[in-house]
Amino acid sequence: MEGYPFKEIESKWQKRWEEMRLYQTPSNPKRKFYLLEMYPYPSGDLHMGQFKNYLIGDVITRKKMMEGYDLLHPMGWDAFGLPAENAAIKHGIHPEEWTLKNILQSKQTLQLMGISYDWDREVTTCLPDYYKWNQWLFLKLHEKGLAYRAKAYVNWCPKCKTVLANEQVKEGLCERCDTPVTKRDLEQWFFKITAYAERLLQDLEKLDGWPERVKTIQRNWIGKSTGTEVDFPLDKGEKISVFTTRSDTLYGVTFMAIAPETSFVKELVKGKNREKEVLQYIETSLHHTEIERTSTTREKDGVFTGEYCINPLSGEKVQLWVADYVLSSYGTGIVMGVPAHDQRDFEFAKRYGIPIKVVIQPVGERLVPEEMEEAYVEPGVMTNSNPFNDLPSEEGKRWVTMKLMENGLGRRKVNYRIRDWLISRQRYWGTPIPMIHCEQCGILPVAEQNLPVLLPKEGVDFRPKGRSPLSSVPSFMEVTCPSCQGRAERDPDTMDTFVDSSWYHLRYADPKNEEEIFSKPSVKTWLPIDQYIGGVEHAAGHLIYFRFFTKVLYDLGWIPYDEPCLRLFNHGMVMDKYGDVMSKSRGNAFPVGPFVEEWGADTGRITMLFIGPPGSDSRWSEEGVIGSSRFLNRIYRLVIESLEKIPQKKKRENPPKGKDRNLLRKLNKTIKKVTEDIDNFGHNTAIAALMEFLNELVKVDPSVPVFRESLEVFSRLLAPFAPHLAEELWHLLGEEISVFRAPWPEYDEEMLKEKEIPIVVQVNGKLRAKLLLPSELEEEKVKEAALSHKNIKRYTKGKSIKRVVVVPEKLVNVVVE
């Protein structure tokens, strides 16, 4: 294939840019711009599917550079995590060696595509100079009571042999390996993100530059619900509390359902005659996986405890049941059962013959419990609820709650669906948790000056055993207690890698600081992030954690703002031609290395960006590559072939006339279009505009002065998309300094104006004629011209004209009869 010499051009300019330190972050920015793409897991040779993210960012960076901004555009590696450990088990290579090798390769791939990173600020999370600060942050959270240890039934993936955070369980399956997740009763470390639930929810309002979609996902995930906590007395002066959003149905409670995990159940039935059955039930239900338990098709089951509590307002006796449709981790783990007005309770009551008591009547209807086929969950009028009878139920909620409050039997309460963030992992390749377990003194933090707690490199058996691999490394585990100096043990678990990514963006501001996590002035200079780019899949995970850490650091006084990024853009996924997501494991990914070898980086860049709007999913195809390659070849050929004829002098006569003026108008339109499109993430249409302009340019005589001007501007407009070729053209035109040091072109509003404008003439909304009329012609004249057109006369002949609509400089619509 005969094409332009992209190989020479690309390597030449990549080298040159490095020599001139084009991407270096300025130390004293005047107009700062912090652009960040979500950093990747370094999987080696990156594939085309992963590149969309970086390319979108690179286009913006290069344009901002030319607009005179001072940029921070860094890159790093989410380098801890399971794949390295799995590679170690499979191939016997140490996770660190494997990871560092992959980082090197991934980095080369990014450089091959000409992405504009300042590599001096590279951050690698698996190195001690980074994870030391994970540990430091852990200690800060611990001091504040935001890192705590608790025994809880937690998500456990039997295949990965580790616990998982709620955010890592998708539909009951492990996000990583799709294995059904089970529950284990373990003592683990948690970050108290629930303490920030309200702020995380409220502050979404501030995030104008975030996609609505992401904010909605976060709102759902946080899941605020407002209701009442009600106390139900037990026999001997004790009580149990439940959370409800339907206090208006309190008089309809006929049973209580208690989650099997609740320790209180065991005590309740202790020594009672139904103890055996209850314990048996608890045992089996805990063995069910999350999917089994939450399957909506499954019949709800439970067991009667034989015990009762008292409805605090009606005084009725209420049966206590254990049922596994109740979640222990939400509210109090106990639910009041109102079969008549809650579908789940209805099904449960039907199955076990528990009474159904109607307390809300729909308007104009009368519910009879025996005839009900489903619960009535809508609002209505209260009944059987003396003294609240005949109150509308919505109003009743407030009255019932007030009555409970007056008598000390209940209180207003807000619950959130979001759970505390479980961060312990029983794996090797992660940040060691900087805590020490002493039998005498309890659990104590490692002193700050003793950080980092280094991950041992030797003597580790990586094979998963369900216990952390670190627990079998004596040199790591054995430690003296910081308090009593006796023998103690380190915490054997490592941190979730989402801890790393919750603050990496801050480290870029001051990546080599050995004294502090970052210096406050450096953060003040660069943060918050002006534009963040990444996939939507992180909406309920990383993007919540990252906001949470920002708020914690704000509260600690380390940063002066409480939202980490002002604008967020979600790029779409790249699929293969069959519509499957590109991934290495599926084997359908286009590796970047061979592609660049065959087609060149610029062609790859144009293809990826022209394929469709950056925000939507797109399919990678060979056909797209051909179009992009042709486009670049045509540009190059045009310049080479016309080079001799291009006038040397840059000045043109002002103002140009005729054809020249037409070309110049088109040029100014292109500047406007490309500029606005990049700002609005319309990279595909920006490239289309460049193609359109090229189509004009090839028709023009190269010896006219406007031709030279056109090419100079065109090179600059092309530069963000195809930086190597654009730089080459720029220099072919005789420029000495880099195109990226040249200013971004500006358009002349005057030049956009046309002398004559095509006006569309419709009759009854249908296109019937086109006119070419002088711009700024008075309405009357336009009307006249339209009506006197021969084709329009054909349609209006013999008919009465009811109305003529004139849209200035656009169209005329003649309405007849």
Added chain:
RNA sequence: GCCGAAGUGGCGGAACCGGUAGACGCGACGGACUCAAAAUCCGUUGGCCUUCGGGCCGUGGGGGUUCGAUUCCCUCCUUCGGCACCA
């Protein structure tokens, strides 16, 4: 079930705030160059009809608002995404 996004030629996709639907690209067809092919260049390309002037239909289906709707409203269908026994 609830919430959200989307549905446009053979294909990827354009169309500002309601004003020429299909920009740009791919593919296809015809032509030029060539011994030939590739590459390149020129032309045509939503469907149907046509006396070659033009006409009718057409943006998932149906309805509505409007002089005019891919765009706004109602309703239904399909696809994708989020939440889903959260009390």
